[in-house]
Amino acid sequence: MLVEPSDLNDFLFRQFKAGNESAFEQLFKAHYNPVVGFCNQFLSDHDKAASLAQEAFINLWMNRSKIQSSNGVKSFLYTFAKSSCLNFIRHKKVVSKYEDRHLQDMETKINSEVLDSFDFDALEFSEMEALIFQSISELPEKCRQVFMLSRFEGKKNKEIADELEISVKSVEANITRALKTLSVKLAEYLPAVLVEIIMHYMS
Amino acid sequence: MDHQQIIKYLAGNASEAEVKEISSSDHKAEFISLKKVYALTATSAEDSKRVWKEEIARRIRRTDNLRRLYTYTSYAAIIVLFFALGMVVQKQLKSGRGSEMVYASNMAVDVPLGQMSNLTLPDGTTVQLNSGSHFAYAGNFKEGERVVEMEGEAFFNVAKDPEHPFVVKTKSLDFKVYGTSFNIQAYDGENEVNTTLIEGSLGVLSKSGKEYTRLVPGENINYNGTSKELTVKNVNTDIYTSWQKGLITFRNEKLSDIAKKMERWYNVEIQIEDPKLADELYFGTIMKNKPIDQILEVFKMTSSLDYRIVPRPGKTTLIYWE
Known part of the structure; x- marks a missing residue:
């Protein structure tokens, strides 16, 4: 390899800052779907999630002079996505899938709480991300495979079961296990819930 | 309850009864941390290549062109200004007195400060003008040249005529x-144009007539x-159109900006004594058609502002914010 991935990133970032459209295109292709997925998690409305994500990229481009480092790109996108989602939820534009008023309110409240607790400060975000990937790589082989197929390739549990020739139940169990491990590893970034989680696993 | 129920919920497959159980406080903390992991590792199956081509690339090229255009127009404006100055000086030299403003239009309305105005144009379009606005159109409007000029804030309900x-x-x-x-805010003193589309379709054009984008309702x-x-x-959109009903919503606006608006609506002069107060952000809704002392009371109760009213005979009332 001629260039290290991190150098490549830096190069892309510098080109992007200078207003190079193809560099921006690379950034877009790398981050667009994850940002849509992030928004969709809170809006349960795919079209809306896609349009918020697009807005995030347009604003990233218009504000590129203010982005300081290549980590700042993701941090800008997710901060933008976070506040757009919060705005959207607070104006009660989200169409809930529940008929029960209490459940709707509960969902609004929990979603705002989760969004509020994210801190996409550039440094912290990249650390958090590194931790997620580190933790994923430390998962047992089968568990990691299942998790990657489910979360990064967006495959349905049934599809994963067929592909790996295991039962759907076993797919579910592996996803559960992966998430459990990750949420423990991430605990230091979630100080509010840290104690409770430890308590839970000690009991 | 186990993790699998939470996962079921995150994947959107849980029943209402199961969701109720998750929302009980015992599991909430755990649920939040799982949801964070879930959101950060989420993805979607959108065709990013297509979105890039059809949406992003198109839109960034427009904004870039627009920016470049504004750099040019600011140079152009300086040149025009020189010409204009030259002409005024010449005219003054010839006639010995100041030039008069000539309107190229057959109809012009200036809405006084503290008032609003409703107009119906020859084609049936209705326009509501907020205080301190200027509005004009040319004599050939009736012949189908539907072109108007404005400064300030206006709400348009345009009569359909595709031709x-x-x-x-x-x-x-x-x-x-x-x-x-749609609603337009383009006050001269504020250095910003703010336009909100309520229904239909609205093209945004550079001063040279090139279309940069088309708004969809709610944008x-x-x-x-x-x-x-x-x-x-x-x-x-309510926030941008509620002024018609006399309701004004401020969303984290600086008190100094609010003061500028109040000066326009009530035809008063406001002086902010404390510079810190000028930067304070305010969030709230007021009824514009109430007398100003009632509005000031509301501000007093909901922010750190206090006020003093000084009536000045023959001049606009002076109000101190302190």
């Missing part, structure tokens, strides 16, 4: 309308005269 597009000109942007209702376009930046976003 004759309706054009609104402001100082820095033009808007081309295809039968629609707001903001042009900042200082940074020369253009931003399109989805907004809660």
